[in-house]
Amino acid sequence: MSRPMTYAMIGGGTDAFIGEVHRRAIALDNTAVLVAGALSSTPERSIQSAKQLGLCHDRSYGTYQELFEREQARQDRVDFVVIVTPNDTHFPIAKAALEYGFHVVMDKPSTHTSEQSQELSELAIKQNLLCCVTYNYTGYPMVRQARAMVRDGSLGTIRKLIIEYHQGWLATDLESSGQKQAAWRVDPSRAGLGGALGDIGTHAENLGSFITGLEVDSVYAELNAFVPGRQLDDDASVLLKYKHGAHGVITASQVCIGRGNGLSIRVYGDQAAIHWNQESPDELLYTQIDANTMTYTRGGPGLSSDAQISTRIPQGHPEGYLEAFANIYRGVVEAIRTKRDGTPETALSQLIPTIKDGAQGVQFVERCVESASKGCSIKF
Ligand SMILES: NC(=O)c1ccc[n+]([C@@H]2O[C@H](COP(=O)([O-])OP(=O)(O)OC[C@H]3O[C@@H](n4cnc5c(N)ncnc54)[C@H](O)[C@@H]3O)[C@@H](O)[C@H]2O)c1
Secondary structure: OOOOEEEEEEEOOOOOOHHHHHHHHHHHHOOEEEEEEEOOOOHHHHHHHHHHOOOOHHHEOOOHHHHHHHHHOOOOOOOEEEEEOOHHHHHHHHHHHHHOOOEEEEOOOOOOOHHHHHHHHHHHHHHOOOEEEOOHHHHOHHHHHHHHHHHOOOOOOEEEEEEEEEOOOOOOOHHHHOOHHHHHHOOHHHHOOOOHHHHHHHHHHHHHHHHHOOOEEEEEEEEEOOOOOOOOOOEEEEEEEEHHHOEEEEEEEOOOOOOOOEEEEEEEEOOEEEEEEOOOOOEEEEEEOOOOOEEEEOOOOOOOHHHHOOOOOOOOOOOOHHHHHHHHHHHHHHHHHHHHHOOOOOHHHHOOOEHHHHHHHHHHHHHHHHHHHHOOOEEO
């Protein structure tokens, strides 16, 4: 039996959003144990958060630099590092982690520029380390089912993708209230080039690529900032042309009053279509030409092996966001074992999103911003 893996978290202090989601997802399968952290932007708050999470005093670090230096020197150094800080800090933290020899799991958008993501990708290869980017929606069993069905030809040739990610939480000037998640997301120096485009448009782009395997050829984007004073878009509409002829539409908006996390994808082939919606994630609708729509259900009959290995409990008991996130971490741990112990690659490890996908997401943002400013379509 190998010992359970251990991890350190950078960011994700007790006042943060996504760090806690990562911790819960990892704990769901007990894939790894949190033993170290540099959890906040100031040493005092980092130590305070570490205390609240019950970390040992000698592994509660004030800064990420201190964490990497001291963890590297330990016999029982952590197996991997999870980076859940605001976007502007991802690149220096991930670069340092890889240089110190730690496997990395980082949240999206991976970096501010696609060159930075490319640099991380090359560094990870050079160091033989994993660099995963948590495009967590790829962890849903029925998204994996959709991918398997596109790949086995159940839709025929893909013609059209319609991907929507709509939220309403930035429909007002929330940032002025001091709400921290809103404040950094509307600040270009912290969020990067994209507002809604970078925050949720990158999830939409990644979902389309993951399911269909299609590569984007060009984009034509319109970006709006509806809330006065915003420097970044809070609403994005993008027309995409894919290589081999398919077309797509991505609409990503954070001013859609009443919407929570309305992520959905429709893929139309010349033989059939599929529709998946994040807010009913256990169902995948499938319609063949001249036939009634049928519903594939998580845990039900006729599913692909990728969907089956990504599910835990029987059909009818709902699974959701945390389980999908946890599926990414199951793949991460298996991918690290492959690199560390030379064990064969597993089906789950082959499904995890990497920094290559991260680079593609950042490139998508860059090309859309260029397109919107020039008013023309931009090649990838
Ligand atoms: N995958 C998803 O669905 C998803 C969802 C939400 C957020 N995210 C991404 O996760 C990241 C964090 O988002 P959030 O909403 O949790 O932000 P947040 O503001 O709630 O939390 C950020 C945390 O990072 C800490 N931090 C900042 N600088 C630091 C540094 N130098 N060292 C250590 N800690 C530092 C802050 O103190 C805070 O604890 C962003 O990149 C965001 O895009 C992804």
